[in-house]
Amino acid sequence: MKILLVGAGIIGTIYGGRLAEAGHDVTMLARGRRLTEIASDGLRLEDVTTGRHSHVQVGAVETPAADERYDLVMVAVRDRQLADVLPIIERVGGTPDILFLLNCPLRVNELVERFGSERALFGFPGAGGVRAGTTVRYSAVRQQPTTFGPVAGQGDGKARSLAKLFDGAGFGTSIVPDMDAWLKTHAFLIAAICGALYRNGGVSAKLATDREGLALLRRGVREGFRCLRALGLNPLPMKLRLLVSLLPEPILLHSLKKFFSSKLAEFAIDGHATAAPEDMRDLADDCRKMIAMSGVEAADMQRLCSYVDNYAAGADHER
Known part of the structure; x- marks a missing residue:
């Protein structure tokens, strides 16, 4: 080809x-x-x-x-x-x-x-x-x-x-059956992860020990999913939707702690998130627009987006 x-x-x-x-x-x-x-x-x-x-x-x-x-x-x-x-x-x-x-x-x-x-x-x-x-x-x-x-x-x-x-x-x-829904789901997920990560200086290993940060991440993603449903979209992939919606909080937080402690998280998440905070700020802006369009109250997701803004502003200042 x-x-x-x-x-x-x-x-x-x-x-x-x-x-x-x-x-x-x-x-x-x-x-x-x-x-x-x-x-x-x-x-x-x-x-x-x-x-x-x-x-x-x-x-x-x-x-x-x-x-x-x-x-x-x-x-x-x-x-x-x-x-x-x-x-x-x-x-x-x-x-x-x-x-x-x-x-x-x-x-x-x-x-x-x-x-x-x-x-x-x-x-x-x-x-x-x-x-x-x-x-x-x-x-x-x-x-x-x-x-x-x-x-x-x-x-x-x-x-x-x-x-x-x-x-x-x-x-x-x-x-997946609907790539538009998948991309919007992914936007909420990544903005939430980066917000929690930036709350901990952009270091996944630190996030792994921040129980409140992990709980905030979970709540923010759940709010994002509610926004998508209000917009007539089913969050995708289904496995993620079920994990976030149905898995008991202690089990999910333990799984998140294990993941953010891993070398995979350090390589796959920390590097890009800290190298391109302006991209994450754009994604956070997209999430805020979807929240506004949905009419759903999403205080935790908004808080996570503010962490993204603050980290990106700091990166701008350092330049």
């Missing part, structure tokens, strides 16, 4: 590298120093779970040629960067499917209207990592699947085709 990957940051590098290793024709759209790096040296990855290093050559462009045709355009940028890249995507020749692989909980309808329900597809990455020089050190385990699903009345055929594509590149995948 011929793929144009828009965004050459950590997520784009992980997925572009693995898809290229699986035999697909991958071209990375990048700018500045990153464009030069990829053009001269390709993509370098290190799987922190297995210790495996890989180095793969891919195409690199700053703007797609008008006569170039792709089977799939993958968009792996931050939500706040979308406005800059959408005009570039519109200039891609032909009518390829467009997979938005990012946190965009309040932009699904806008993107479907812009590109059409037949072309605009949505997913969420199940991998994360950090940069070490020109190498991206990453984790992509089966317990964190790359998630796909239909929106706006779409069937699930294209979501299943995407899952097959990513399965073939070694990623665990999952298909």
